[in-house]
Amino acid sequence: MSAVPPRYILKLSCPDQAGIVHAVTGFLLAQGGNILTSAQHGDADHRRFFMRIEFECSQATPVPALQAAFAPLAQQLQMDWELVGRETKTRVLLLVSKLGHCLNDLLFRVQTGHLPIEIPAIVSNHRDFYQLAASHDIPFHHFPLLNSTAEQKAAQERKIREVIEENRIDLVVLARYMQILSGEMCEYLSGRAINIHHSFLPSFKGARPYHQAHERGVKLIGATAHYVTSDLDEGPIIEQEVARIDHSMPPEQLVAIGRDTECVTLARAIQWHAEHRVLMNGNRTVVFR
Incomplete structure (x- = not known):
């Protein structure tokens, strides 16, 4: 039986603008990620965008490595964000x-x-x-x-x-x-x-x-x-x-x-x-x- 790929959760909010979903999903693709669930919301009153993605990676990439790779994009889009391993208990x-x-x-x-x-x-x-x-x-x-x-x-x-x-x-x-x-x-x-x-x-x-x-x-x-x-x-x-x-x-x-x-x-x-x-x-x- 093959091992279950590791799963992660990314949640973020940032000023609303064109291209956010494309940028985030492109990043995940580059990391070998496969999106399992995705939810998003645009607050028209405050022009702010919200997103939560659960994804898996073909390789067991450590969470700190994913966080470091995502940080430049997050800074570019002025995100408040969090990226964690799905199995990590609060x-x-x-x-x-x-x-x-x-x-x-x-x-x-x-x-x-x-x-x-x-x-x-x-x-x-x-x-x-x-x-x-x-x-x-x-x-x-x-x-x-x-x-x-x-x-x-x-x-x-x-x-x-x-x-x-x-x-x-x-x-x-x-x-x-x-x-x-x-x-x-x-x-x-x-x-x-x-x-x-x-x-x-x-x-x-x-x-x-x-x-x-x-x-x-x-x-x-x-x-x-x-x-x-x-x-x-x-x-x-x-x-x-x-x-x-x-x-x-x-x-x-x-x-x-x-x-x-x-x-x-x-x-x-x-x-x-x-x-x-x-x-x-x-x-x-x-x-x-």
């Missing part, structure tokens, strides 16, 4: 507080092979889920916040950064981590931190959104997965999901329904990020599903 750090439904769901999806990521560590400001982490053989780091002083928060975030750097983390996921990250931490994690908000943003921001929704008598509730920025609950949205409710349901039932929605929404966003399907477009995203 290393994810999970942050959690005292609500563990998203954490438990993600761990189960990884364990059963339905979410193609690695989880080298879990961080929490509480000890509630250290046994759950241990059952999956994942190191659990308890960094408490006994009060909300700026000094203690800065010290705690320094410890989180140490975990990120020691474990070569690619993506940080706030799996119902009920702490607001500092502006400095948000800048450090720009484009590589995802939060799940228990509301269909931009409605019902902040705390207790399901109770806010109940008071307004809405017929749909939802969840939003978005990139973390220093503007609370304002980061670029990756995925949203909704569930239908009615007037007979108390807030507690909305919370239960919402938690299922949060799990599904967060898992999709993480998978799309890990598969390099999400491209930033200012305060929005382009998602090639």
Whole structure:
């Protein structure tokens, strides 16, 4: 049986102009590449072009060599780009507080092979889920916040950064981590931190959104997965999901329904990020599903 050719993913965005697809596909042909899937989008409002290509090469070319070969074209066309090996798994750090439904769901999806990521560590400001982490053989780091002083928060975030750097983390996921990250931490994690908000943003921001929704008598509730920025609950949205409710349901039932929605929404966003399907477009995203 012949060996399967190595596969790669190239994603890029750049100012829109004629010849981009020709230039990129010509480069791949010159490298012995064969395109397996291709998706593209032109944003007419901002005159910006987006593209994601999955390809294989007849020869097992190292990723750094492909990156070095592509760099001059990327510079010429002013690209923001990324070229990776398809089989390289994204290393994810999970942050959690005292609500563990998203954490438990993600761990189960990884364990059963339905979410193609690695989880080298879990961080929490509480000890509630250290046994759950241990059952999956994942190191659990308890960094408490006994009060909300700026000094203690800065010290705690320094410890989180140490975990990120020691474990070569690619993506940080706030799996119902009920702490607001500092502006400095948000800048450090720009484009590589995802939060799940228990509301269909931009409605019902902040705390207790399901109770806010109940008071307004809405017929749909939802969840939003978005990139973390220093503007609370304002980061670029990756995925949203909704569930239908009615007037007979108390807030507690909305919370239960919402938690299922949060799990599904967060898992999709993480998978799309890990598969390099999400491209930033200012305060929005382009998602090639």
